Amino acid sequence: MAVPLLACDRGGTIADRAKPVHAPRVARQGDLVELIRLEPGIQLDIRYASTNNFTGQKLYDEPRAFLVRSAAEALVRAHRAAQRDGFGLTIFDAYRPWRVTKKLWDATPPGPKRNYVANPEKGSKHNRGCAVDLSLHRIDTGMLVEMPSGYDEFSERAHRDFMATSPEAAANRSRLERYMEAEGFRGISNEWWHFDYAGWENFPILDVAFSEIR
Numbered sequence: 001m002a003v004p005l006l007a008c009d010r011g012g013t014i015a016d017r018a019k020p021v022h023a024p025r026v027a028r029q030g031d032l033v034e035l036i037r038l039e040p041g042i043q044l045d046i047r048y049a050s051t052n053n054f055t056g057q058k059l060y061d062e063p064r065a066f067l068v069r070s071a072a073e074a075l076v077r078a079h080r081a082a083q084r085d086g087f088g089l090t091i092f093d094a095y096r097p098w099r100v101t102k103k104l105w106d107a108t109p110p111g112p113k114r115n116y117v118a119n120p121e122k123g124s125k126h127n128r129g130c131a132v133d134l135s136l137h138r139i140d141t142g143m144l145v146e147m148p149s150g151y152d153e154f155s156e157r158a159h160r161d162f163m164a165t166s167p168e169a170a171a172n173r174s175r176l177e178r179y180m181e182a183e184g185f186r187g188i189s190n191e192w193w194h195f196d197y198a199g200w201e202n203f204p205i206l207d208v209a210f211s212e213i214r
């Protein structure tokens with residue numbers, strides 16, 4: 001079915017009009033799948049649905065996680081591979097409506113920290129339902145494993161090649177990378193928790209609220 005495209009025309013603030021952000025074309029429909037419907041063992045810790053995130057603001061109304069169908073199915077396979085070793089996936093963020101990418105950008109002061117947030121003029125792979133932020137938990141305790149930094153810690157400790165960390169944290173980072181890369185995801189250099197799904201460019205930028213996804 002053809003996906004209707006229309007420009008995002010949500011109202012901006014006066015400050016937005018003073019320094020315009022040109023919205024990309026966004027779609028209002030996509031083939032998004034809720035991850036826990038495919039695999040209930042995937043844990044959710046959706047930070048943007050709480051105030052426990054770098055903005056201190058609740059940006060999502062509901063703590064839910066969606067990806068496009070092929071990425072969601074690949075993620076389930078990664079989770080099952082982790083389970084065989086006594087681990088599971090914990091999701092911090094997956095599909096993100098475009099309007100939230102804009103809010104994150106506006107909440108980040110101009111400067112080096114903006115290297116860690118997507119420019120809304122280009123949109124994010126999260127907006128396409130093709131990127132996921134995640135970590136590992138231990139199945140026996142349900143607790144997150146040690147990683148070199150916290151989620152959304154905008155420092156060099158978040159970099160994939162940061163080696164001045166404990167052997168356990170480095171091993172857990174590599175373990176997560178192995179599960180994800182085996183299923184067609186690719187990590188990025190400056191955030192150990194972020195993975196893009198191969199073929200993301202074939203999916204449109206979406207601005208659909210979680211509550212509107214059927």
Ligand SMILES: [Zn+2]
Nearest residue numbers: 131132133194
């Ligand atoms: Zn991300």
